[in-house]
Amino acid sequence: MRHPSHPIPPEVTAITGLTDEMVAGKHIDPADVAAFAAPAALVVAHNAAFDRRVLERFCEVFTTKPWACSMSQVNWAEEGFEGVKLAYLAAGAGAGFFYDKHRAVHDCLAGVKLLARVLPRSGRRALAGLLAQARKPSWRIWAENSPFDLKDTLKTRGYRWNGDGGGGPRAWYVDVDEAEREAELAFSKAEIYRDEIDLLVRRIDAHDRFSECC
Numbered sequence: 001m002r003h004p005s006h007p008i009p010p011e012v013t014a015i016t017g018l019t020d021e022m023v024a025g026k027h028i029d030p031a032d033v034a035a036f037a038a039p040a041a042l043v044v045a046h047n048a049a050f051d052r053r054v055l056e057r058f059c060e061v062f063t064t065k066p067w068a069c070s071m072s073q074v075n076w077a078e079e080g081f082e083g084v085k086l087a088y089l090a091a092g093a094g095a096g097f098f099y100d101k102h103r104a105v106h107d108c109l110a111g112v113k114l115l116a117r118v119l120p121r122s123g124r125r126a127l128a129g130l131l132a133q134a135r136k137p138s139w140r141i142w143a144e145n146s147p148f149d150l151k152d153t154l155k156t157r158g159y160r161w162n163g164d165g166g167g168g169p170r171a172w173y174v175d176v177d178e179a180e181r182e183a184e185l186a187f188s189k190a191e192i193y194r195d196e197i198d199l200l201v202r203r204i205d206a207h208d209r210f211s212e213c214c
Helices: 010-016 030-037 048-058 086-091 104-116 126-135 148-156 178-193
Strands: 043-045 067-069 138-143 172-177 201-204
Touching: 043 048, 048 067, 067 126, 086 104, 104 126, 138 178, 148 172, 148 178, 172 178
Parallel strands: 043 067
Antiparallel strands: 138 172, 138 201
């Protein structure tokens, strides 16, 4: 726990059970965190797109590590799960365990237990699927200066808006696998720009995936 810079909102207390009194005077030393994380070969988080950005701001060591996401890099839907929240995955579809959620150590142990289980349809461990996805490079394709009236087309296709300009232009973008790269470029040229245009494309791997700098 760490004393926040502002009071905990009531809605957060209602979800997590954390109160201002519980975190009063608590402190996390970045040097201790750096020493703990330094030997790690891989950082795994359940929602790495959020956690990596927070931790990179807190401690520089997390900018140097490869990351994986147990929420988005395991195909839970194909395995019969209807949601991806950690507590749901722990309790549902045969996993069958409950824990005191929203406590860092308990969440981590729940994640380890979940990744260690054999998945119901593929018959392989969740960790194996996670590592396979983490090792695969992907490609980020930017739709810079795309026509405004085609934004819904881009959203429907899975593009997201980079509004703050962090790690790239203020533009729509999509991440695709190697096998989908050429087809996505062809779609953009034919359906969005209707021209032979050179699009901004970046290769992404576990070292920069989920990072604020990406």
